[in-house]
Every structure is written in structure tokens, then in C-alpha cells.
Amino acid sequence: MFEDQKGVSQDRSQLLQEKKKKMKYHIFSEFDDVWNVLPHFSGYQLLITGIAGYISMVGGLCALYPVFGQWSPPHRCKTPLDNAFSSLSFSQIEDLQNLLEIDNCETADFHIPANCSESFLDVPDLRNCMTREFNSSKIEKYECEPENFLYNMEAIGQISDKKNSSFGAENSWETTVSTFNTVCSKKWLGSLMTSSGIIGQFLGALFAGMYTDRFGRKNAILVFSTLLVFFCIFQGVLKSEVGFIICRILVMACSSIAYIAALTYGVELTGPSKRSIPGSLINVYFSIGYSGISLVAWFIPDWQGLSIALGLFGAIQVFLCFFIPESPRFLAVKGDLVGAGKVLETIATKTGSKLESNFADELGGLTKFGEQNKNETQKRTIADLFKTRPIRNVTLNIGFSFIVTTIVYYGLAYNVSTLSGDIYVNNFINGIIECFSYFVSIPLIDRYGRRSTTAIMMYLGSTALFLFMLTAQIESDSIFIQESGKWLAFFGKFCISAVFNNIFIYASELYPTEIRTVGVGFASMVGRVSGAMSPFVLALQDKPGLGWLPYTIFGISGFSSATLLLKLPETNNANLTETIDEAEEFYKTSAKKASSGLLL
DSSP states (O other), X not given: OHHHHHHHHHHHHHHHHHHHHHOTTOGGGSGGGGGGTSOSSOHHHHHHHHHHHHHHHHHHHHHTHHHHHTOOOSBOOOOTHHHHTTTSOHXXXXXXXXXXXXXXXXXXXXXXXXTOSEEEEOXXXXXXXXXXXXXXXXXXXXXXXXXXXXXXXXXXXXXXXXXXXXXXXXXXXXXXHHHHTOSXXXXXXXXXXXXXXHHHHHHHHHHHHHHHHHXXXXXXXXXXXHHHHHHHHHHHHOOSHHHHHHHHHHHXXXXXXXXXXXXXXXXXXXXXXXXXXXXXXXXXXXXXXXXXXXXXXXXXXXXXXXXXXXXXXXXXXXXXXXGSOOOHHHHHHTTOHHHHHHHHHHHHHHHTOOOOTTHHHHHHTTHHHHHHHHHHHHTOOGGGGSSSHHHHHHHHHXXXXXHHHHHHHHHHHHGGGGSSSOHHHHHHHHXXXXXXXXXXXXXXXXXXXXXXXXXXXXXXHHHHHHHHXXXXXXXXXXXXXXXXXXXHHHHHHHHHHHHHHHHHHXXXXXXXXXXXXXXXXXXXXXXXXHXXXXXXXXXXXXXXXXXXXXXXXXXXXXXXXXXXXXXXXXXXXXXXXXXXXXXXXXXXXHHHHHTOOOOO
């Protein structure tokens, strides 16, 4: 049996040599032939892609940092009651405000005009409001408009003086909201600080492809993991709004670049039939960080300490980078064919596979094409994604999918504090559900394909969001209604997480090697634009009569994206294309097989 395997290996090596002689300038269309000899996935490949993917776990911690570090504690805004009842505690005045029921102006024992423009309160006897004893002998007029009560007013007092501030003394968390007082008239600044992280992801995605394609996947992970450590520490040390926003942008930019590099690294270190595994596992690592932030925040209830702790987690990645090789496919494309051969030989040795003794020499002898391709690859930019119609169609379609996926994903993630139950538990469940979705999506996309599985998940998730919106509009104290809404939101999170996992893998396989990271980086970049808008979209639900709007936007966008995805070619079990010409030929062939054209 051993002799038979040896003979098969020799036949495959001979076939590869013959193909190279016939195609002088298309060796990289044959690169995937090495997986005829090497295992498509093994324990060693799991190890090195896992080491590279650790940065994704750190990225999960950093991405969900706003849920706790930027959490808005219970607070109220300045009202006329603060002057009239300055001796009362935070909770007592808050109880008074709650009695006003300003949304509907239904205040028992208060005289309220029919037009609900103002209410008349008996100030002296209002001190007895705790016992709900009202008289109306002496009257002062208070505006009944919402802006004069709970929302859109200046916060009172100094935050350090809890009794006179807009934050309750019982709040043990020190967040950016309480430190920088980003409530009431400064609420917009709080939304901006939350969006700043996604803006950083946008900038990171903008440069990720160009950097990783020029300097390497491993280099990008090492360099930007190191920078992430420093910026996390600076974020925790600098105590200013501007400093926080700048550091937050830089932290997430570094995280985004390292994440895209690690994703590409995993795809390129795996054979065609198993590429969904490292592509999904890197998202599993992210979900571990997603859930883990609940535990870290539980032990470090302070936004500054939490920032520094995330930097220490990132420092581990810097150390681990020295134990992994560079992507052999990247080395080959850049002209270092000898180096690529050595990495492949290492994989063969670690996995018990056998390459011919002159295999590395054969790769190294093709430096002419390597140097030519090296010069061509360095020139690839975002503009190349729009030069030809087939590539442009794929770019627009995938870009829209990333836009929808990102805004829905972060909308559900940041809205967890509004769900019934404990915020720590809900965020942990969200992370666990996300992790579970990745394990479910791995066999599904391998069996039913990338395109169909992704579209179906998007359809299901959008339906769940519509149903969640309906439950949220039902004014009821029913625990069943509240729990049903919460678990519909969790199911929506399950589906959109699966889509997030699939869309990265799908995009990586749709683009050829010479523009792969540029293409994935651009799609991720445009997705971050919508992600940055998610806090502002969610803010619409606080507006009277608009509670239904955010999730309606999410649902309609999801249905549209799912429908458009079905226009793209299937990439399941297909070899990765190396050049734009090869990719366009693949799109054309796939379109003919499916009897349908691409978008546009």
C-alpha cells in the first residue's frame, strides 16, 4: 500500500511538471496542485492558522468594548424639579419625574390642559409626591414637553458629585459616558465615540489589502498587533474625549488590518475542499472574545482598566507571531518561490506527506514569472476592482452585502442593553450564539454552497428582525412577550453572524490572488461605513413613534442583499483563481452553468 501511495505521489509530481512546461506564464494557476500531495487541512495547519487567528479573539474583545466601556448608566437630565427640590436624592427626583408620565401627559391629580402643552404642579405639596398626596392650592407652571424632562437637556452638576449629578450614586461602573458626561445635550458625542471604533475598522479595511499584499500576511499581523497594544494602553491612559476617539479609531484600524491578514492567511494555508474551516474558525475566535468581554468587564468595571487589559491580551499575539511561517502562496506571488517551496516542505514534514526532493528547486526555478508577477501585483489597488465589468459587478454586489451585514450585526450587538435581563448575561449569550452559528455554517456552506447558505441565512435573519420589531411595539409587561422578543433578537444575531462568517469566505474565494486582500479589504471597508451609522440608526427608536424604524431598515436591507447574492457564482470546491483574467473566465463559466448572468 505504501508503494502505491508513493507511486501516486510521483505521478502527481510528474503531472505538475508537465503542466508547467506547457504553461510558461501560468504556474500560479497550478499552485493549488500542491494540495494533491499535501493535506487540505491537518493538525499542523490548524495550529498555525489558529496562532494567526488569535488576533481575531483580541478583535472580538476590542469590537465589543463599547457594550461595557461605553455603557450608558441610568441617568436623568436637568428639569425644573432640580431647582425646586434640590434637597432630594437622585432616585427621589427621578421618581417624581416618572410620575409625570411625559409621553402621554397622564398625571393623576394634576391639572393638564387638553392640548397637553403644559401641566400645573403644586410645588409645596409636591414634596409629598412620594406618598402620592396631591393638593392644588398653589400652582407653578411646568412645560409638559419631553425636552424639559427626561431627554435632550443638559446634565446637572459635576459627575464626581453623584448626589447632584445626572447619574445615580448606586452605579458602580465608571464608563466613558459617566466620565465625559456624554448624555442629554452631549448624547451625540456618546454616539460618535461608539461609532469611532467602526470608523477605525473602515480605515483599517481601506489599507489592509494594499499593506498585506505588499508586505505579507504574517508581517501585517505582527506589525499591527504591536501597534494595537500601544494604542489600547494610550486609550486607557488619556483622559480626554478627543484622545479617546483618536485612540479608539487607531485600535480598531489595527485590529481590522490584522484580522483581514489572518483571514487571508488561513485561506491560503488550506486546500480548496477545507478552506471554510479556517475561514470559520477565525470567526469562532472572534466570538470567544465577544463573549469573553463580559467576563473581563465583570472583573474590571472601569473603562480605563478595561482598555489596558485588552492591550495586554494583544501583546500575546505579538509573541505568537514568531512561531508561524509566511503564507507560501504570498511568497510565490511576490517572486520568492524558493521561500514558498521551503514552507510547503515544512508543511509536508509536519503532516507526514512526501514531496519530491527537487520540488522546492522546481518552484525556485520559475523566478522569471515570479518577478513579472511581483511587479504586477504591487500595482494592484482599489481601482482594479472597477476596471472591468465582471470584477466590478462582483465588487458592487459583495460590497452591498457587507454594508447590510455590518449594520445589522453591530445594531444587534450594541442594542443588547435594551433587551430584558442582565447585560452581562445577554452579551455572553450573544457571543455564544455567534460561536454556535459558525460551527453550524461550516458544514452547511461545504454541503450546500457559499451562495445559497448565505442567502438563506440572510432571509431567515431578516424575518426574525421583523418579528422582533413587532414584539417591541407591543406595550405589555408580559414576560412571555419580552422573552420572545429577546430570543427573536438572539436568533437574528445567530443568522447575521453566520452571514458574516460566510461572506468573508465567499469574498475571499471570489477574488483572484492578486487582488484578493484588496477586494476583501474594500468590501469590509464599505461595510464599516454602515456599521458606523448603526448607533445613530438605533437612536431612532428613542424618538416618539419611530421605535419600529431601525429594525424595519435592517429587515428590508437583509431581504435585498439576500436576493442580490443569488446572482453571484458559486465557489464551493473550486480552485482559487490567481489572476483577474482567470477570475473573469471563472465568472463566465459559472454563469453559463447556472444559466444566469451576474449583477448589472
